[in-house]
Amino acid sequence: MTxxxxxxxxxxSGQVHGVFPPGAHVFPVxxxxxxxxxxxxxxxxxxxxxxxxxxxxxGPSRTEALERYLNExxxxxxxxxxxxxSVVDATLARAVARVEAFEQLGAPEQVVAAARAFALEVxxxxxxxxxxxxLLLPDPAGVAAAMDDDATLAVADLSPIVLLxxxxxxxxxxxxxxxxxxxxWHRLGGEAPDIAHERAVxxxxxxxxxxxxxxxxxxxxxxxxxxxxxTE
Numbered sequence: 001m002t003x004x005x006x007x008x009x010x011x012x013s014g015q016v017h018g019v020f021p022p023g024a025h026v027f028p029v030x031x032x033x034x035x036x037x038x039x040x041x042x043x044x045x046x047x048x049x050x051x052x053x054x055x056x057x058x059g060p061s062r063t064e065a066l067e068r069y070l071n072e073x074x075x076x077x078x079x080x081x082x083x084x085x086s087v088v089d090a091t092l093a094r095a096v097a098r099v100e101a102f103e104q105l106g107a108p109e110q111v112v113a114a115a116r117a118f119a120l121e122v123x124x125x126x127x128x129x130x131x132x133x134x135l136l137l138p139d140p141a142g143v144a145a146a147m148d149d150d151a152t153l154a155v156a157d158l159s160p161i162v163l164l165x166x167x168x169x170x171x172x173x174x175x176x177x178x179x180x181x182x183x184x185w186h187r188l189g190g191e192a193p194d195i196a197h198e199r200a201v202x203x204x205x206x207x208x209x210x211x212x213x214x215x216x217x218x219x220x221x222x223x224x225x226x227x228x229x230x231t232e
Contacts, residue, residue, distance in 0.1 A: 002175040004167060005081045009090035012118040014132025018090060019163040024212070024228040025175040031223040033169040034188075034215045040065040041162055041189030044203055051144045051154075051199040063137070063158075063203070066165060070133065073168035078129055080172050087129055088122060095119035136160040140201040147199070155204040162189070162205050163227075166213065170225055183216040185226065 004027050007018030044063045049056040081087040099115045138156035147154045212228035
């Protein structure tokens with residue numbers, strides 16, 4: 001049976017990959033956790049940065065609650081996945097595959113050597129993943145710089161940090177075999193509100209990266225989180 005963190009891995013730079021397994025899965029989740037996460041994602045999706053001359057204007061960040069949620073829970077998640085061995089196995093498999101891919105492509109030797117050194121470090125035992133959360137944060141300045149002259153709204157991708165926060169909410173868990181059609185499902189974070197600006201950058205969970213991220217409260221005080229990610 002599919003486990004929530006079975007594909008989660010971390011590369012040498014601290015970037016995370018495979019946060020949830022691809023395909024459609026439903027996982028049990030603590031109701032209070034998913035409700036708190038929903039509120040934090042809603043707050044983040046309301047963020048708008050006004051754009052002037054291709055640059056975002058300084059202003060308060062509405063992603064602080066989401067970042068705080070992740071910072072408080074990520075160490076526990078990483079420790080749990082490390083203890084059960086899944087993050088080490090997934091990271092090693094990805095690292096070995098990258099070495100093989102670089103060799104087949106004829107990449108420079110220093111690139112191959114660095115990839116091989118990381119694979120050996122993970123394989124040696126005692127390796128612990130270190131996640132660089134800064135790599136997950138959206139880049140509104142970069143999005144603003146790439147806006148078309150006639151565009152009024154562009155969006156930066158919030159998917160990486162939302163997915164990782166969702167895995168923190170679920171923790172190591174087995175997928176449940178089927179959904180109850182009687183449950184009422186809610187999109188995590190809801191829909192991004194329409195906040196008017198002449199030119200602005202907002203945040204969104206990209207549909208092409210996250211096909212579904214819904215939650216439902218269940219009788220007895222539980223909850224479920226439905227996650228569907230592309231298989232290719």
